[in-house]
Amino acid sequence: MPASTPLRSPRRDATENRESLLAAARVVFNRNPSASLEAVAAEAGLSRRSVYGHFASRDDLLVELVTMGARRVASALESVTHPDPLVRLALIASRLWREVEGVRAMAIVAVRGPLAHHTAGALAAIRANVRSAITDGQADGSMRSDLPVERLARLVEDTALVVLEDSTEHPLSARDGDRLVMLMTLAVVGLGWRDAGSVIDGRAELAHTWPAEGDQP
Amino acid sequence: MPASTPLRSPRRDATENRESLLAAARVVFNRNPSASLEAVAAEAGLSRRSVYGHFASRDDLLVELVTMGARRVASALESVTHPDPLVRLALIASRLWREVEGVRAMAIVAVRGPLAHHTAGALAAIRANVRSAITDGQADGSMRSDLPVERLARLVEDTALVVLEDSTEHPLSARDGDRLVMLMTLAVVGLGWRDAGSVIDGRAELAHTWPAEGDQP
């Protein structure tokens, strides 16, 4: 562990190892959120003992991992904006999918588990964005008005997680997953499936552009 | 523990204690699915040691608890039938809500956790019923046809669990929960919110009849 006041600057390989540990933790905890530090260290090619050279405790590692992830997602979504609240919501869903795909299990832990508190700050902006989209949508009549905003916002969020979870066990191409998460989000806020489909198909912003390598057709 | 070949019949209080343990486990595990046997025994007013007089292992207790629950739910839902697939699906959702409300966390463990295997048998009938409703609904055009039956069925199931989860943290009157789980189910299969509302409001079968004691308005 780095001395309290390092006389020399920290070594390069040390910080690399720190990164390795975080990366390993991401992989391992994504497979099994309650895996041991032994497993994480092994994945990183280091010894369990040396984990404590970088993180004071298991919790420390977990918290850092999770807050980093939350910040990453938040920064990827902060730019999302669109006059039409339906499109805005769909955009949020879609971007979220792309960010979180591959870290699904971790994401769920980060949002649901005991560490939710640590991510709440970073995710607050996204949640606010969702709420405002819903408020606008209810105001202009494009979204259901039979449920209060707060509950609807939670249901939207949970539904996105459901799609993530389901696609973990029953894989989906990136393109289909992208579309599905949008469809389900729009369904929750009250759109019939044909309407939801045309909202997506109508806008170039919502077309699945990015990756070409799909898992399954 | 009862002898391998009891010379006398088992005592009444013993079987009562067995029930107490199951009931306690229901409560405790519902609060925290990974609680210890100590906690369960305490809730039942017994000693940890005596748990092993009734169940060979922690897993034994858990499995028995969960399969009992699954059977209970299954038997409550087996009679559900209706010519209109939308109504059939809504009925399933509604009955399920009434059965599972109050055991939400356990239910989620039972369906998702490592014990899912033990409940699969009992729940197969329900799942088949859901699938057939969806198939019928897709055939007559009342449900979305842009997703395969299997995936849609899973999404329906997961969505019901989401409503259960959300209502655990943000309580709902029995009446509202009942309605919400139906609304969300119908939303997933493709109905717009007004259509879903009229499906529910139109039929007396779907009116919330049962309990008068709601939690919150």
Added chain:
DNA sequence: CGTAACTTGCACAGCTTTGTGCAAGTTATT
């Protein structure tokens, strides 16, 4: 090169939990 920074292995304490064995009690049942 020299030294501080880092890794490692081992040992150890500590915690929590499961599952058993056993002796001593209590209680339902015959």
Added chain:
DNA sequence: AATAACTTGCACAAAGCTGTGCAAGTTACG
């Protein structure tokens, strides 16, 4: 009242984990 059935407390083994101390190595860096 006799006795089998049951509960209990205690002690114990075993396992799995976290976190620390320390001595002996490597390795980057100035």
